[in-house]
Amino acid sequence: MISTKPVYIALGSNKGNKLQYLQLAIDAIFQKVGVVHKISKVYKTPAWGFEGEDFFNACIKIETQLKPKTLLKTLKKIELDLGRIAKKKKDSYESRKIDLDILFYANELIEEKNLVIPHPELHHRKFVLQPLQDIAKDLKHPKLDKSISELLQESEDDSEIEPIKIWLKNPKKHYNFSKFNFIAIEGNIGAGKTSLATKISQDFNAKLILERFADNPFLPKFYKEPERYAFTLEMSFLADRYQQISDDLSQLDLFKDFMVSDYDVHKSLVFSKVTLPEDEFRLYRKLFYQVYKDIARPDLYVYLYQNTERLQENIKRRGRKYEEDIQDEYLEKINAGYLEFLKSQTELNVKIIDISERDFIKNREDYLWILNEIIS
Numbered sequence: 001m002i003s004t005k006p007v008y009i010a011l012g013s014n015k016g017n018k019l020q021y022l023q024l025a026i027d028a029i030f031q032k033v034g035v036v037h038k039i040s041k042v043y044k045t046p047a048w049g050f051e052g053e054d055f056f057n058a059c060i061k062i063e064t065q066l067k068p069k070t071l072l073k074t075l076k077k078i079e080l081d082l083g084r085i086a087k088k089k090k091d092s093y094e095s096r097k098i099d100l101d102i103l104f105y106a107n108e109l110i111e112e113k114n115l116v117i118p119h120p121e122l123h124h125r126k127f128v129l130q131p132l133q134d135i136a137k138d139l140k141h142p143k144l145d146k147s148i149s150e151l152l153q154e155s156e157d158d159s160e161i162e163p164i165k166i167w168l169k170n171p172k173k174h175y176n177f178s179k180f181n182f183i184a185i186e187g188n189i190g191a192g193k194t195s196l197a198t199k200i201s202q203d204f205n206a207k208l209i210l211e212r213f214a215d216n217p218f219l220p221k222f223y224k225e226p227e228r229y230a231f232t233l234e235m236s237f238l239a240d241r242y243q244q245i246s247d248d249l250s251q252l253d254l255f256k257d258f259m260v261s262d263y264d265v266h267k268s269l270v271f272s273k274v275t276l277p278e279d280e281f282r283l284y285r286k287l288f289y290q291v292y293k294d295i296a297r298p299d300l301y302v303y304l305y306q307n308t309e310r311l312q313e314n315i316k317r318r319g320r321k322y323e324e325d326i327q328d329e330y331l332e333k334i335n336a337g338y339l340e341f342l343k344s345q346t347e348l349n350v351k352i353i354d355i356s357e358r359d360f361i362k363n364r365e366d367y368l369w370i371l372n373e374i375i376s
Contacts, residue, residue, distance in 0.1 A: 004034065004063040004202070005106040007071065008136060010119070010128050011058045012099040014047060018056040021082060021098045023168055026060060028078045029100075030171040032364065033071065034064030035203040040131035042164040048127065052095040058168060059103070059131040063202065068105050072115050075100040103132065107142045118143060126157040175371050177204050177258055180299040182249070183374075184264035187304035188335050189326065190314035195361055196304065196370065197262040209248045209261035212240065220322035222275075230275040234268065234284055241265050242291050249296055264301060265292055266348075270337040274330075301348045302374055307356040308332055 009029065013021040022042065030036050038061040045055050064071060082098045103119045110117040118141060122128045129152040132139075137149045144151070177183070183200075185193040194210060201208035218233040245265055272284045306314070308328050315323050342350050353373045360367035 004065045005108075006037075007034075007062050007064055007105050008103040008132065008139070009060050009062065009075070010099075010101045010103050010122070010132070011060065012055045012101075012127070013097055014053045014055040015095050015097045016083075019164075019166060019168075022056060022058055024082055025078060025098050025100060026168055027171045028081065029060070029062060029075075031368065032074055032078065033066060034062045034364070035172055036170050037061045037063060038135040039168050039170055040134035042166060042168060043127060043131055044162045044164055045127040046159055047095070048125065048159070050095075055127065056164065057127045057131055059128065059135060061135050068102070068108070068110055068115060068117060071105070072102060075102070101128075103128065104139070104142075109142055123151045124155065124157060126152070126155055126159050126161055129155055129157075130161050172203065175204065175375055177206070177375065180258050182259045182261070182296065182298045183300045183302065184261050184298035185302050185304065186264050186267060186338070188306065188311055188331055188338065189323070190311040190318070190331075191304040191306045192314065192355065192360065193304055194262040197260045199360075199367065200260050200371075205255075205257045206260045207248075207253045207256040207258070209245070209259060209263075211261075211263040212244060216240065223322045223325060226275060230272075231280050231284070234272040234275060235287075237271075238268055238284075238288060238291060241268060242295070245295060261298070264298060265295060266341065267338075270341050271334065274333045274337050297348060299349060300374070301342075301345075301350045303338060303342060303350065303352045305335070305352055305354045305356065308335075310356050 011022050011025055013019075013025075015021075019042065026036060026039065040059045042056050042058045045057055047053065047055060066074060079096075079098050079100055084096050084098050101119055102115075102117055103122050105117045108117060119128075122132070123141065123144060123146075129148060133148050133152050137147065139148050140146065141148075141151065146154075177200075183206075185197045185200075187193045197210070198208060200206055216233070216236055218229050218236050222229040222233040241263070242265070245261075248261075249259070268288055269285060272288075273281055276284060308331050311331050312326075312328065315326060339352075342348070342352065351374065353370060355366075355370065358366040358369065360370050
């Protein structure tokens with residue numbers, strides 16, 4: 001899972017439909033850069049350093065996995081796409097349809113020829129500090145060691161600044177997960193279910209439930225001697241999953257909007273049908289339904305399908321030693337088992353999404369495509 005960093009960006013416009021340009025910029029940042037978590041009020045301020053129309057300014061907080069230089073390049077491309085024209089004089093100020101500046105990139109200090117972070121002028125500019133205070137008043141400047149509120153109070157900028165009574169919209173609200181209390185992301189070994197569940201939880205304020213499979217002492221033994229350890233492994237998973245899901249579903253988090261997990265308890269039936277002899281499977285299935293008869297089912301069950309070649313690539317990339325010798329045949333049996341199980345389900349709300357040609361970790365467009373598939 002690629003980690004993300006919190007970033008604060010200033011937006012400004014003083015040409016044409018200023019509010020529309022600000023909104024289009026936020027929409028583009030969401031599409032190309034990362035999730036937008038906070039948006040300030042919009043403020044009308046006089047042009048800074050030149051004669052021109054008043055600006056509309058705002059600040060946003062985002063999370064992105066883009067590195068600083070790539071982020072800068074992407075923001076410049078968004079400016080160009082929205083009609084910004086390059087400056088006639090490099091060190092001059094002039095009117096523009098949209099202006100995007102990186103204010104902070106986590107707590108990093110960067111001083112390069114074309115990129116300085118934190119922005120070297122932000123503490124002198126009220127049109128930046130005021131909207132920034134809306135969304136990050138306690139944020140500390142890593143170089144000046146003062147909060148945004150303190151910097152605003154100390155600012156010598158006496159420019160008039162007026163809040164506009166129109167709010168910019170957060171594009172992530174298009175992805176409405178409010179109709180779900182509990183979403184389960186499922187898939188074969190290496191399908192990406194943990195990565196997707198984690199991204200959704202981070203972006204949409206969900207309680208994350210991850211299967212604690214790594215602690216199972218029988219898993220490495222099973223991959224070495226499947227016939228010997230299959231029943232022991234499946235029984236241990238039966239007990240572990242019951243304990244975990246019971247605990248997680250019973251512990252409400254009032255500060256989260258819904259729950260998302262990287263497994264559903266019914267995977268025990270899928271895997272055990274593949275790994276166990278018929279007589280042992282019948283016994284196991286009887287025990288399963290006794291144990292799980294009162295467990296709540298997810299409102300939405302998402303199955304991520306990937307072809308065997310992609311699964312093997314993902315398995316090798318994550319480098320778990322006990323998975324090194326997983327055979328194509330085993331993965332294909334697991335996939336067939338899932339599809340057979342899902343066809344027989346009448347009570348589960350199931351969505352099967354083929355992501356064999358998608359890379360939602362590296363490609364944000366693919367990630368947003370998957371989100372659209374989930375909520376549609």
